[in-house]
Amino acid sequence: MAPRNQDTKQEILRIGTDLIKRYGYNAFSYADISKVLQMKNAAVHYHFRGKEDLLAAILDQYLDDYIQMGKQLQVLRLTALQKLDQFIERYSVLVDSNCICIIGSVASDYNTLPESVKTRVTELIELVLGLVEKTLLEGKKKGEFHFTVPARTQALLIMTNLAAGVQLARISGKQDYVKIRKALLGQVKG
Amino acid sequence: MAPRNQDTKQEILRIGTDLIKRYGYNAFSYADISKVLQMKNAAVHYHFRGKEDLLAAILDQYLDDYIQMGKQLQVLRLTALQKLDQFIERYSVLVDSNCICIIGSVASDYNTLPESVKTRVTELIELVLGLVEKTLLEGKKKGEFHFTVPARTQALLIMTNLAAGVQLARISGKQDYVKIRKALLGQVKG
């Protein structure tokens, strides 16, 4: 009963995700994906009925991914700093691959997104913000972190520094991103 | 010799700027502009040969605007805090009009921009960063501001907080932007 070849579907998700992080939602087409796969655009439509469905699936993947990350953060015995580092590392990888984060990408195109996608974007942001906030609170309790604003606010500051930091890095160079990363860590490490 | 009716040209610039801040560079067309003006799309092409030229002109306008702002900041006798507030106010206006900042918008689409535009984006970012950095240094010298990182780094932090802050505000609401604004002012006011 289960579909047999999930490879193509996963490949479409992977390529679509890359294109969104690299060029944005409104700057890629089904043809771009099918060319990479050496298939016809109708093949992409077979797996994802429309662009809306594809983007929704991509965001669902991120939601699953971050939910999984949240569970692992509870199981793995890491310091709060290590947890925060793990999160920041995701952004450093983006800078090296000439991409921006998915949240920043869809946030910039937010007014052009279909409703089913908008709700997922909101969910994703709240999820990620929650994870960072939780880690910050944990670090504060342990004495690893020091900050005076509410944890949610500090999480907002970190997320905006990182999201816009990778956007800036594509233009003015990685050095600026590195400065931002060090500075925001300095802020919470006190 | 000078062109006589600059109204339409200015209107195109104004509408184009709004569309970019609202929907992004890849999500609007010449038809969108001409519809607002109740003209044909060829009329837009008369004033700006192509989309590339239009975007370049829009960025040139911002460059001029910020150069002007830089001069005024020297002339007007304002405290460094008032100058910073004036800069931040620009972002608060964006939040209320459901827009993101032009820099964040084009930064997200950077990989899809023609070369002539890319150079202008770089110039604009450096210009704005320079203005903020200058204001921060002045405030520090006067004892208005207190921060330990280099002024350029602090300027980067503020710019990323604001740029991504307005992006976030469209999704999770203005409250988050307000929190960010207050927190970043708290950071420099010590």
Added chain:
DNA sequence: TTCAAAACTTACTGGTTAGTAAGTTTTTCT
């Protein structure tokens, strides 16, 4: 091995895109 579902291709649609060439109206200056 056969047969049905899965995974495609072929071939097409209607709409939108940026852009152009040629002609018309409007404005401004003399």
Added chain:
DNA sequence: AGAAAAACTTACTAACCAGTAAGTTTTGAA
């Protein structure tokens, strides 16, 4: 008033877009 430049419209193109319907090949399981 008349000429010339400016500011348009008309009418079109070629490319691309998302999406679909119908037909073909591939695959795996009974």
